[in-house]
Amino acid sequence: MGLWAKFKNTTLYKSIYRNEYPDTPRNQVLVILNSLVLHLHPVKVPRRAVRVSYTWGLGGLSLLMFLILTVTGVWLMFYYVPAVPDAYLSMRALETDVIFGQFTRNLHRWAAHGMVLAVWLHMVRVFYTGAYKPPRDFNWVIGVILFTVTVLLSFTGYLLPWDQLAYWAIAVGSEMAGSTPVIGREARMALLGGHTIGQATLVRWYTLHVLLLPLACIALMAMHFWRVRKDGGISTPIPYEEDEAEARAEG
Amino acid sequence: MAEATEKYQQTGPKVRVNQKEELVYTWPYLVSIEAIMAIAMILALSLMATFVNAPLLELANPEKTPNPAKAPWYFLGLQELLLHMHPALAGVIVPTAALILLAMIPYIDRDPRGTGIWFSTRKGLPITIFSAVYTWIWEIVLILIDEFWVTTPAGTDTVLKGIEPHITYFLDKTFPFMTQPGWPGWSWVGKILLPAALMVTIPWVLAVIVKRRWKANTRELMIALFTFYFASFILLTIVGTAFRGHSMQLMWPWEVTAPH
Numbered sequence: 001m002g003l004w005a006k007f008k009n010t011t012l013y014k015s016i017y018r019n020e021y022p023d024t025p026r027n028q029v030l031v032i033l034n035s036l037v038l039h040l041h042p043v044k045v046p047r048r049a050v051r052v053s054y055t056w057g058l059g060g061l062s063l064l065m066f067l068i069l070t071v072t073g074v075w076l077m078f079y080y081v082p083a084v085p086d087a088y089l090s091m092r093a094l095e096t097d098v099i100f101g102q103f104t105r106n107l108h109r110w111a112a113h114g115m116v117l118a119v120w121l122h123m124v125r126v127f128y129t130g131a132y133k134p135p136r137d138f139n140w141v142i143g144v145i146l147f148t149v150t151v152l153l154s155f156t157g158y159l160l161p162w163d164q165l166a167y168w169a170i171a172v173g174s175e176m177a178g179s180t181p182v183i184g185r186e187a188r189m190a191l192l193g194g195h196t197i198g199q200a201t202l203v204r205w206y207t208l209h210v211l212l213l214p215l216a217c218i219a220l221m222a223m224h225f226w227r228v229r230k231d232g233g234i235s236t237p238i239p240y241e242e243d244e245a246e247a248r249a250e251g
Numbered sequence: 252m253a254e255a256t257e258k259y260q261q262t263g264p265k266v267r268v269n270q271k272e273e274l275v276y277t278w279p280y281l282v283s284i285e286a287i288m289a290i291a292m293i294l295a296l297s298l299m300a301t302f303v304n305a306p307l308l309e310l311a312n313p314e315k316t317p318n319p320a321k322a323p324w325y326f327l328g329l330q331e332l333l334l335h336m337h338p339a340l341a342g343v344i345v346p347t348a349a350l351i352l353l354a355m356i357p358y359i360d361r362d363p364r365g366t367g368i369w370f371s372t373r374k375g376l377p378i379t380i381f382s383a384v385y386t387w388i389w390e391i392v393l394i395l396i397d398e399f400w401v402t403t404p405a406g407t408d409t410v411l412k413g414i415e416p417h418i419t420y421f422l423d424k425t426f427p428f429m430t431q432p433g434w435p436g437w438s439w440v441g442k443i444l445l446p447a448a449l450m451v452t453i454p455w456v457l458a459v460i461v462k463r464r465w466k467a468n469t470r471e472l473m474i475a476l477f478t479f480y481f482a483s484f485i486l487l488t489i490v491g492t493a494f495r496g497h498s499m500q501l502m503w504p505w506e507v508t509a510p511h
Contacts (some may be wrong), residue, residue, distance in 0.1 A: 028276045041281060044274040048367075050281045065290050067298065087493065088310045095307065106300035116325050127356070127477050128379070130365040130470065137357035144354045151325060158323050167311035168320040172330060176322075176342025184339070196313065201375045235367040237266045 031177035040225055042233055049234035054129070058122035063152075066217065072108040073210065080160070082206040084199045087162040096105050112154050119150045131235035139227040149213055156209040159202065170197055170205075259364055260373040318501070319499050327491030328484050335397050335413075335500055336446035337439075349480060360473045362392040374465045375474055382457055382478035389453050390486050415441030454479045472505065 009012055022031035032038045048054065078097055081090045094101035123143060126132055132140035159170045174197065178188035193200030228234070266272070274283075322330050332341035365371030370379060397413040404411065404420065411417050415438065422437035423430050430436050454476055461467045461475040496507035 022278045025276070028278045031278050038282065041277045043277055045277050045281050047275045047280075050284060051285060052276065052288075054367075054369075057284065060285055061288065061292055064292055065296075068261070068293070079383045085310055091307055102304060103300050106303065107296060107303045109305035110296055110299050113324075114292075120325075123353075124481060127481075128375075128452045128474070129367060129369050131367060132357045132360075133363045133366045134357065134361055134365075137361075142355045144350060147302070148350060154325070155323060161307060162311045163306075164308040164311055164317055165306055165317070167313070168317050169322045172320055172322045172328060176326075176329065176333065176338060179338035180341050180343045236272055237261075237367045239266045239270060240361050249428045 007129055022133060040227065040229075045234065046236045049236055055123070055234065058118050058125055062115055062122055063221070065111045066119060066221070068111045069108060069115065070214070072104050072111065073214075075104055076108060077171040077210060082160070082202050084162065084202060087160060091161045091163070107203060112157060116150055116154050123147055129235065133235075136227075136231045136235065139231055142224045142227065146217065146224060147222060149217050153188050153209065153213045153217065156205040156213060159197075159205050160209065162192060164200065167197060172202075257459055261365055261371065262368060262373045262375065304473035308343070317477040318497055319495060321491075321495075324488065327495075328487035331394075331487040331495070332446075334495075335393070335415075337442040340443060340446060353480070356473055356477070360469045362470060367468050370474065371470050372468075372473050374467065378461055378465055378467065378471050378474050381480050382475045383462070384452070385457055385460075386479050386482040387486055390483060393449070394490060394501070414445070417441075418445065 001009075018034050019030035020027050025033045029043045032043045076094070079090050079094055079101065081087060091105070094105050126140065126143065155170075155173060156226055159166050174188055174191050177191055178184050180187045189195070191201075191204075192198075193204045322328060329341055331345060332345060335341070365375075370376045397415075400414065400417065401410065401412045402417070403409065409420070411420055418441040419436070419438045422440060426437070428434070457475055457479055458472055460474060465471060467475065490501075493504040493507065494501055496502045
């Protein structure tokens with residue numbers, strides 16, 4: 001018996017993985033049921049629903065980019081100081097003093113753009129395949145809210161480097177919010193934490209970016225995934241009798 | 252929406268009543284695809300992060316406005332709208348309305364037929380293509396008029412650039428009572444009324460055409476209207492990103508320089 005086979009026979013290994021390698025129908029069922037991550041899936045899925053040309057994997061890629069952003073984001077928090085002008089200095093330090101600092105910041109940046117794009121394309125895919133139709137109607141609404149949260153996550157993160165690009169993009173954005181009918185001034189005040197973009201804005205957006213919006217996103221994602229299962233899994237064509245429809249139309 | 256006699260022409264694979272959906276094991280049929288896509292995506296992002304640096308300009312300076320000052324790319328469609336209408340309309344009302352209307356789609360289109368099929372019916376793809384082209388023609392023409400309609404009224408040195416200044420100038424001359432102190436003036440016609448009317452009328456006319464030409468049912472109508480949103484988002488974002496340079500003037504992408 002090899003070393004690996006011996007290890008697989010220990011109490012420790014068996015306490016972690018409860019089933020054999022999934023190459024028999026029984027173990028292919030158990031691997032899904034026994035795994036926290038995999039059990040988001042059903043044990044079996046419709047063959048037509050796993051075609052890449054049907055979903056393009058866009059929902060899964062959105063989740064993947066959220067995970068990449070969480071990991072790189074927590075790492076960036078070790079070095080980032082949400083203050084004026086320390087925020088900018090910590091960005092410079094990431095480029096020059098921190099090992100893999102530039103790489104991690106780049107990864108965070110590109111994954112953020114990627115996530116906005118993937119979430120939007122996911123919505124486009126779901127629309128054109130008619131996957132929003134009942135009983136998936138409310139999950140579509142959750143999806144629209146998730147799209148909004150994703151854009152807000154990206155937008156709040158845009159200010160944090162505190163460079164000219166960040167500052168003026170947010171200046172343009174908050175000007176737009178300031179033109180809200182009736183509550184424009186209040187909306188702008190709430191967004192900026194004052195009359196101008198400054199320290200208060202930075203702290204406010206930082207808190208939204210690293211805490212409130214990610215939590216909201218996680219809660220909504222949990223609901224979104226759970227409902228995918230509850231609403232009947234990945235959408236597939238419903239049974240449909242052309243002759244019957246014709247007969248009804250004629251009759 | 253369509254007459255009851257219109258046949259529902261579903262495209263794609265037919266599922267007969269009582270036909271069982273063919274199922275496969277999630278492991279390995281789905282898990283392997285997910286793993287491959289995740290690895291490919293991580294690889295692509297890592298490569299990009301290795302070779303393309305995230306931008307970092309000089310320290311934020313409220314005294315020094317860059318020209319042009321642009322929002323992140325996904326807001327550039329809205330920033331493009333901002334050039335043509337009142338900021339409350341472009342920055343708040345349009346995006347809010349767009350999100351609410353998007354969320355409402357499944358409550359208008361309740362028919363489960365066509366689920367799980369790209370474009371649902373045989374007319375779906377032609378309607379999508381028509382709607383996109385229709386939307387793009389309207390928007391390109393409007394953007395070009397707003398940019399290149401520049402006149403100087405005889406006997407003045409006022410330069411009128413775009414639709415709104417022309418309307419306001421004409422109305423101010425014709426009905427000057429609105430320009431008295433304390434009165435709102437006439438700019439709201441070009442800044443609010445006309446753009447709002449166009450943003451309702453253009454998709455409305457699209458819906459009418461699609462209903463007449465294709466005898467569209469509710470799903471096909473939704474496809475036309477969603478395509479209006481989808482095509483607008485793409486066009487306005489591209490124009491705002493690549494065709495707007497110094498002072499947000501319209502120019503070719505190779506003439507657009509970095510902000511300074």
